Amino acid sequence: MASLHYKFAAMNSGKSTQLIQAHFNYCERGMTPYAMTPAIDDRFGFGVIAARVGLELRADTFAPHTDLFAVIQQKCLQQPLHVCIIDEAQFLTREQVYQLARVVDELEIPVIAYGLKSDFRGELFEGAYHLLCLADKVEELKSVCWCGSKAHMNARVSPAGEVVREGEQVEIGGNDRYVSLCRKHYLQGMAFPAQPMAVKVESV
């Protein structure tokens, strides 16, 4: 039976690397995965999923109004799909998460959604909220704070290095303005160590 999987993590945890690896694994076994990523603008078209380790994958894009059930059903008429892989699933709308559930239940195609759980304010994204409600399997991919603890908060960092906790949920900008932190350092507003961490050098 097909399942709806939700794999979430904080930023910079290697989600895209895992997504691209999963896609590769399906291809290697002669199966047909179908990858989708949110459109930067409002058009349906082609996009690229890029991982920081240097891997890239071409993918179709979706906008907030895209009917994912209709798109995937149409794609199936061209060739049978063995899995649908969704990038940046936090940007899915409530309707789109329900559409993906129908892909699993009615088309019997597994769906794996990768994304963030909470925003820089510490609140659930719409897509994360409904995936947590509807997914058959939920898995957390681990990320690490500068202190070594598990990082599950996403901090927005101002140019002055301060943790920002208010503002619009989505702001177009570079990855360098966000860091993943443990809860303690997120709440203390410490995006970085107060003093550079001492590096122990063994004498030879």
Ligand SMILES: [Zn+2]
């Ligand atoms: Zn920490």
